[in-house]
């Protein structure tokens with residue numbers, strides 16, 4: 001029997017209750033709209049990012065309580081370096097602040113912290129704080145909180161190709177063995193299942209160079225709400241919508 005979490009009052013309870021046994025394994029989120037949220041309030045853009053950080057904590061807690069296995073959050077793209085230096089500096093400091101405040105809570109809740117993206121070229125202090133969090137949480141087997149940081153999907157795919165070419169020439173890797181599963185091992189997401197659900201906030205409906213390979217069969221869900229206004233209720237609305245979808249993977 002499935003456990004049901006009452007969510008909406010409705011005439012069709014079976015379609016409007018979140019089924020706790022059928023939550024997606026992997027949810028990916030493009031947390032967009034921090035800047036516009038701040039602008040709407042006459043605040044500097046960084047105020048939106050700061051508020052966005054506390055929403056990360058809130059949604060991590062919900063995901064963990066719902067037994068979602070992986071939460072991948074797009075925190076900084078390879079294209080975000082084009083922003084003004086002051087904003088980039090702030091965004092690079094956010095993971096440090098986040099971990100300063102919330103790492104104990106993450107450890108207590110059995111959350112494992114990881115990143116995807118070009119880790120080596122991050123500022124030293126950002127790398128150190130994150131590496132510390134990775135080391136402290138590496139044995140946790142609850143939610144995997146996976147930050148896409150300095151991440152770009154096209155770069156990821158090119159990087160994979162370069163490694164494969166090098167393995168073909170240096171390790172005699174047989175080209176015939178190169179199939180989808182094999183290729184996926186060369187991506188940052190090696191070993192992770194593909195996202196089941198992608199959420200993007202703020203009304204934009206594009207991928208912005210996020211997980212282009214991994215999202216091939218992912219269900220997409222969009223909301224006009226800016227990330228700093230994203231709530232547990234809206235998150236559960238997305239999960240409920242996901243549960244009512246029929247995934248066919250190209251079949252019938």
Ligand code: FPP
Pocket residue numbers: 031032033034035036037049052053056074075076077080091094095098147202227
């Ligand atoms: C996009 O909004 C958001 C980002 C580029 C940064 C996302 C970062 C956070 C939500 C905080 C992350 C927290 C941790 C712990 C790393 P935008 O600035 O592009 O918004 P806009 O489209 O309204 O300008």
